[in-house]
Amino acid sequence: MYRMMDCSSGGTAVIATVENDNDTNKNTNEDNTNVLLLKGASQKNNDAGDKKNEDTTSSPNIVEDDGDDDDANNEEKIEDENKDDDEFHDAEQPMVNDKHECNLGEPAKNPKNNLPKAGSSTLRLPRTSTEFTTKDNAHVNQNASFVPEWKPVIAGAAGSPDCDEVPVRTKGYLKTGIKKPSQQSLYEIAAFDLIMSENRVVGEVSTRVQLPDQFGEPSATADDKLKGVYAPKSLVIVLAVPEETPRIGRPRDDGRGLNFILYFQMKDITISILHKIQNGDYENDYTKEEKPLVPAVKLLDEWFRRTSGDDPDTEFASRFKFVPFSPNATTILPSSMSKYNGKPLLIKRTGATGLHVHNPAIPNVPLREFCINFHAFPYLAKQAFSYTVRNYLEAFVMRTCFVIEGRDDDELPEVIIGGASICCSDPKAIVWDTAFFSGMK
DSSP states (O other), X not given: OEEEEEOTTSSEEXXXXXXXXXXXXXXXXXXXXXXXXXXXXXXXXXXXXXXXXXXXXXXOOOOTTOOOTTTGGGOOOOOTTTOOTTOXXXXXXXXXXXXXXXXXXXXXXSOGGGSOBXXXXXXXXXXXXXXXXXXXXXXXXXXXXXXOEEEEOOBOSTTOTTOBXXXXXXXXXXXXXXXXXXXXXXXXXXXXXXXXXXXSXXXXXXXXXXXXXXXXXXXXXXXXXXXXXXXXXXXXXXXXXXXXXXXXXXXXXXXXXXXXXXEEEEOHHHHHHHHHHHTTOOGGGSOTTTGGGHHHHHHHHHHHHHHOSSSOOHHHHTTEEEEEEOTTHHXXXXXXXXXXXXXXXXXXXXXXXXXXESOOSSSOOSEEEEEEEGGGSOHHHHHHHHHHHHHHGGGOEEEEEEEEOOOSGGGOSOOOOEXXXXXXXXXXXXXXXXXXXXOOO
């Protein structure tokens, strides 16, 4: 079984209890199973053929084109004037025409009070925390596994106290190539979940959890200011990362892996800017604090407008960037992989690597979801992801941020949407989707 533990630093943590080691081999569909399934148990069920075809002793060598053998000829290059020397992207492949929705299963039918709380699978640390938990000082469950921890990314100018310096394109970038730390984020992160699943996370996440207070709920003041706006007040981003080593015969766009679920709430300053844009966009209306954010806020709203509905602008959609960074990548990862540390990753294939959920082509939608499906990435990239998960997860610390790419001076400087710094901790402490979404405690 598992239970929730309230933590004084904020948030809750999932505490796993395994009564008998043999229980972990039971079928998860048995009605009497109320045991948190562990990563190790799933690995025991792998067929022998998998082990013969998997090699986790040597690291994959990621090349910048990241092309599948079958699709390498379909790669389209970013225009030279917009290409970032330190950016890479998922290889271009035929777009999957699935109405651009993440059609991954039926939403949960549990009553709201029976659903798990968003963020209950992890432990949120105070913003002032300077270190993550170690094995010597761990928040452990009864299996002596310490739970995943995280804290918000606080963006700010260089030298600002308690701020993460997230480099982004600045005005004049196309001529100078200069990047500077992002201004404050446009959203703040309200909660974060990390769960394991045999397939990428199913259904609309926002319907399967108890969302944080006020998250996605109507607010008379905010809703009035956001009339005509496409950027949502609440945003859920899911990163579906493969754990299985890719091989012939396995699905190209799905499989067992980790699901990083980030719940974002729009900041008041972003709401204020959007309101002023809708009411004339007069430069003198913006405060000193708002002015550096205006181009990024306009770009954000335009991105949601042009990518919503059943017929999105796929070229514009490819501007969504995932910006991963690990402070300990160079010490734990092979150089063939650590050289990509901090490089923005363009999510270019709508309907394949970028999956929209609940994204109607109308304004005033309070909550939208977006899934980055790493299962659909080319072979070499998937090999790198699974290699990291299987070999370095326990020691890995990752800062994850998201940006809409600015390509003209009137779209710059870029500003991050939001992010979190995550310590994945012991894989055995990561809750499985079957237990988490069941609502059983």
